[in-house]
Amino acid sequence: MVWSLQAPTDLSESQFVQWSKLLEERTGIQLSTQQKTLLQSQVAIRMRELGCEDYNQYFHDVTDGLTGLMEWSVLVDRLTVKETSFFRHxxxxxxxxxxxxxxxxxxxxxxxxxxxxxxxxxxxxxxxxxxxxxxxxxxxxxxxxxxxxxxxxxxxxxxxxxxxxxxxxxxxxxxxxxxxxxxxxxxxxxxxxxxxxxxxxxxxxxxxxxxxxxxxxxxxxxxxxxxxxxxxxxxxxxxxxxxxxxxxxxxxxxxxxxxxxxxxxxxxxxxxxxxxxxxxxxxxxxx
Ligand SMILES: C[S@@+](CC[C@H](N)C(=O)[O-])C[C@H]1O[C@@H](n2cnc3c(N)ncnc32)[C@H](O)[C@@H]1O
Known part of the structure; x- marks a missing residue:
């Protein structure tokens, strides 16, 4: 795993729309604009793990062919809320x-x-x-x-x-x-x-x-x-x-x-x- 020292910059509005559309298309999960920070931080953490500094490049990687699908399966784990408990209700x-x-x-x-x-x-x-x-x-x-x-x-x-x-x-x-x-x-x-x-x-x-x-x-x-x-x-x-x-x-x-x-x-x-x-x-x- 390669770690980059440089934190990616903030997601722009259009990048947020692009990422949240992808999430919704693939999982059904709808993000509100208030959840931008959550999305940004999870994507940024993953990008840092990969040594990638550009959201657009990473978006391309995630949506590109078979390797993209493999990367998506890692990212989706980070983007879903998995809170649960025994006898929750x-x-x-x-x-x-x-x-x-x-x-x-x-x-x-x-x-x-x-x-x-x-x-x-x-x-x-x-x-x-x-x-x-x-x-x-x-x-x-x-x-x-x-x-x-x-x-x-x-x-x-x-x-x-x-x-x-x-x-x-x-x-x-x-x-x-x-x-x-x-x-x-x-x-x-x-x-x-x-x-x-x-x-x-x-x-x-x-x-x-x-x-x-x-x-x-x-x-x-x-x-x-x-x-x-x-x-x-x-x-x-x-x-x-x-x-x-x-x-x-x-x-x-x-x-x-x-x-x-x-x-x-x-x-x-x-x-x-x-x-x-x-x-x-x-x-x-x-x-
Ligand atoms: C908040 S947890 C709820 C867990 C449990 N049902 C409960 O009530 O405690 C939501 C779960 O749904 C899963 N999930 C999200 N989108 C999904 C989808 N499109 N298909 C199947 N599972 C999904 C998440 O990975 C997560 O584990």
């Missing part, structure tokens, strides 16, 4: 618990209970979902027939997620019995997620703005929080409509509170209540 996870519990109690389980965690960041969200699902299956004395697909655009976040090790401060949102059941202290003082949860979660890279090109796999639960908020309204609606096509009959879509204000879908029913924002796909009418 507990009411939404408790909704999943009641939803699954109801299925189990009423013997309505298919071969497998399938969950998709969209924008899973470093893994705390899908592992929280796995804790909930595992609790339900264990309580009912059933084999854990559930699977979680967890996707994110950021390769480094996915690498962290697959590692499944977290520092102690990350466990704060968990109840002591959840820590005891599902995490083990490792030699390096971190906490590792139990293998029986890790085995149920499959991580893969996916850009949700390209959802229309992804295979249609039907899900019981689609869980997408703190991601749509970065996108324009038309894009949110487009993605939400695509989520609706990916729900099994009776399946549920759960988003963050307020992340879609006026979205409706003819085949989904909004769950009543203001603690969670969830939409259930109506069961098909029996003929």
């Amino acid at each position: 507990r009411p939404s996870l408790e909704y999943v618990r009641r939803f699954l519990q109801h299925r189990i109690d009423n013997r309505q389980l298919d071969n497998s209970f399938d969950i998709w965690s969209v924008g899973c960041a470093s893994g705390e969200e899908p592992y929280s979902l796995a804790m909930v699902a595992n609790d339900c299956f264990e309580l009912a004395n059933l084999a854990p027939y559930y699977g979680i697909t967890a996707t994110d655009i950021s390769q480094s976040a996915l690498n962290q997620a697959r590692r499944a090790r977290y520092p102690q401060r990350k466990l704060e949102p968990l109840y002591p019995e959840e820590v005891q059941r599902y995490l083990t202290r490792t030699d390096d003082g971190q906490f590792e997620v139990a293998g029986k949860l890790r085995d149920r979660v499959c991580f893969s890279q996916g850009n949700i703005t390209r959802i229309r090109t992804m295979p249609v796999i039907k899900m019981d639960v689609i869980f997408c929080q703190n991601l749509l908020v970065y996108f324009r309204r038309w894009l949110r609606r487009d993605i939400l409509n695509a989520f609706a096509d990916r729900l099994k009959p009776g399946g549920v879509l759960i988003i963050g509170l307020g992340e879609a204000v006026d979205w409706e879908h003819p085949e989904l029913r909004r769950v009543v209540g203001d603690e969670v924002q969830a939409y259930v796909r109506e069961e098909r009418q029996k003929q």
Whole structure:
């Protein structure tokens, strides 16, 4: 790695527009002008690492062919917000618990209970979902027939997620019995997620703005929080409509509170209540 001593100058307005357009085209993330400093500092740090002093040259490098794509995959990690935590919005996870519990109690389980965690960041969200699902299956004395697909655009976040090790401060949102059941202290003082949860979660890279090109796999639960908020309204609606096509009959879509204000879908029913924002796909009418 080559370090340059000279800091790049400020991004001009037109350069900011150029960079933020690229980010939005490729990730859906919309930056406000107030976020110029954030964009500038992250791009500048990366340029310094590469010994590049000219924004235009670096823009050309990032958008040029295969090597550009490789460089983009590094830069995108720096430009996305990856803040997350275990049980970040507990009411939404408790909704999943009641939803699954109801299925189990009423013997309505298919071969497998399938969950998709969209924008899973470093893994705390899908592992929280796995804790909930595992609790339900264990309580009912059933084999854990559930699977979680967890996707994110950021390769480094996915690498962290697959590692499944977290520092102690990350466990704060968990109840002591959840820590005891599902995490083990490792030699390096971190906490590792139990293998029986890790085995149920499959991580893969996916850009949700390209959802229309992804295979249609039907899900019981689609869980997408703190991601749509970065996108324009038309894009949110487009993605939400695509989520609706990916729900099994009776399946549920759960988003963050307020992340879609006026979205409706003819085949989904909004769950009543203001603690969670969830939409259930109506069961098909029996003929
Ligand atoms: C703020 S985090 C939210 C994490 C988790 N869902 C939560 O609520 O705690 C947003 C995540 O979405 C990912 N992301 C951003 N743009 C994306 C895109 N176009 N497709 C898939 N993931 C994306 C980021 O890399 C980041 O990990």
